[in-house]
Amino acid sequence: MSKTLKFDIKLQRKDFLLDVQATVSSGITGVYGPSGHGKSSLLNSIAGLVKPDAGCITIRDEKVFDSEQKINLPVQKRNVGYVFQDIRLFPHLSIEKNLKYGTRKDIGSEIDFDEVIDILNIRDLLTKKPSECSGGEKQRIAIGRALLSGARILLMDEPFSAVDVNLRNNIIPFLKAINLRFQIPMLVVSHDLPDLLSLTSDLLLLKEGKVKALGRFQDLILDESNLDMVKGAGLYNVFDLCVVETLPSRSMVLLRSRTSDFQVQVLLQMLKGEVKEGVPVKVLIRPEDISISLYPISHISLRNQLRGVIVKIFSRNGLSFCMVDAGEKVLVEITEASRENMQLEVGVAVYCLFKSAALKIF
Numbered sequence: 001m002s003k004t005l006k007f008d009i010k011l012q013r014k015d016f017l018l019d020v021q022a023t024v025s026s027g028i029t030g031v032y033g034p035s036g037h038g039k040s041s042l043l044n045s046i047a048g049l050v051k052p053d054a055g056c057i058t059i060r061d062e063k064v065f066d067s068e069q070k071i072n073l074p075v076q077k078r079n080v081g082y083v084f085q086d087i088r089l090f091p092h093l094s095i096e097k098n099l100k101y102g103t104r105k106d107i108g109s110e111i112d113f114d115e116v117i118d119i120l121n122i123r124d125l126l127t128k129k130p131s132e133c134s135g136g137e138k139q140r141i142a143i144g145r146a147l148l149s150g151a152r153i154l155l156m157d158e159p160f161s162a163v164d165v166n167l168r169n170n171i172i173p174f175l176k177a178i179n180l181r182f183q184i185p186m187l188v189v190s191h192d193l194p195d196l197l198s199l200t201s202d203l204l205l206l207k208e209g210k211v212k213a214l215g216r217f218q219d220l221i222l223d224e225s226n227l228d229m230v231k232g233a234g235l236y237n238v239f240d241l242c243v244v245e246t247l248p249s250r251s252m253v254l255l256r257s258r259t260s261d262f263q264v265q266v267l268l269q270m271l272k273g274e275v276k277e278g279v280p281v282k283v284l285i286r287p288e289d290i291s292i293s294l295y296p297i298s299h300i301s302l303r304n305q306l307r308g309v310i311v312k313i314f315s316r317n318g319l320s321f322c323m324v325d326a327g328e329k330v331l332v333e334i335t336e337a338s339r340e341n342m343q344l345e346v347g348v349a350v351y352c353l354f355k356s357a358a359l360k361i362f
């Protein structure tokens with residue numbers, strides 16, 4: 001059975017047309033775009049809260065909407081878990097009753113109550129009321145309730161906005177664990193790009209009601225117009241790496257890409273959880289925290305000096321964005337003056353230098 005979500009829909013609002021086509025995998029896909037460009041309209045159409053004017057929506061092989069065949073399953077028959085920004089729990093019910101509200105045994109859900117509460121770490125909360133839970137806990141309960149009600153796809157609209165920064169870091173590992181265990185496609189809308197990127201590298205960019213791009217962030221920003229769309233929002237390089245070995249004498253850990261020989265060293269203390277070979281680690285670094293050198297530099301404290309070749313250069317407002325292929329694509333921001341001084345062009349071999357402490361690790 002296919003675990004994908006497919007949509008090809010048109011929805012006309014007064015002055016706005018949502019006209020989107022895409023096939024989204026079973027992983028986590030971040031939906032990013034400017035305010036008013038159609039993110040919520042897309043999620044509402046998938047959930048069945050809004051009826052598109054034309055097109056079709058298929059969730060894991062089941063057509064839930066098809067304008068030509070006159071199919072339009074109601075919200076409760078779509079088995080879509082929708083977690084809103086204002087977490088909608090029943091205040092008078094215990095957490096256990098909230099979780100079991102709407103539990104679907106009839107559709108043969110493969111999702112087990114105990115497993116869900118263990119993965120989300122909410123067993124200790126079962127007898128409490130929502131008012132006794134923190135924002136992050138309520139968020140996890142809402143996700144658990146959506147899963148237990150038989151969701152075959154999870155939609156989340158701004159899931160990070162109701163919780164403070166520290167709690168966000170608490171939710172992200174749970175979302176990843178849920179996705180890994182149940183292979184449920186998740187669409188996560190956020191206007192906060194760094195938050196989205198710490199959760200997933202797969203992005204759907206929505207612009208003016210259309211899918212501007214869909215794919216891995218590091219590939220999307222190779223296109224100048226995509227880079228323009230995201231660069232005001234806090235640009236990061238995102239690398240999906242895994243632990244190769246710990247270097248305890250130097251308190252450092254070596255991380256490497258699974259698909260290339262791209263590797264970085266990070267401080268052991270920056271890694272949370274168990275550090276053993278093969279453990280996946282997401283690494284983020286801002287383009288302006290990377291320097292470029294034409295030669296490797298000895299007698300310097302920087303541990304990371306990655307060799308690569310410049311494959312693209314964009315210039316913007318006195319700045320140069322150099323895309324360096326170092327096994328993974330690395331975006332580096334330097335001044336236009338430095339680029340001219342160093343005569344950096346496409347095809348030039350360079351070293352990307354950065355401190356381990358400049359990395360964000362998830």
Ligand SMILES: Nc1ncnc2c1ncn2[C@@H]1O[C@H](COP(=O)(O)OP(=O)(O)OP(=O)(O)O)[C@@H](O)[C@H]1O
Nearest residue numbers: 013014016033034035036037038039040041042191
């Ligand atoms: N019920 C409605 N009736 C008419 N127009 C609507 C309705 N809902 C949304 N719109 C319009 O559709 C466009 C897209 O809105 P939508 O809420 O999908 O955008 P968004 O990307 O989710 O925005 P935001 O990030 O601000 O939440 C906007 O121009 C909005 O004004």
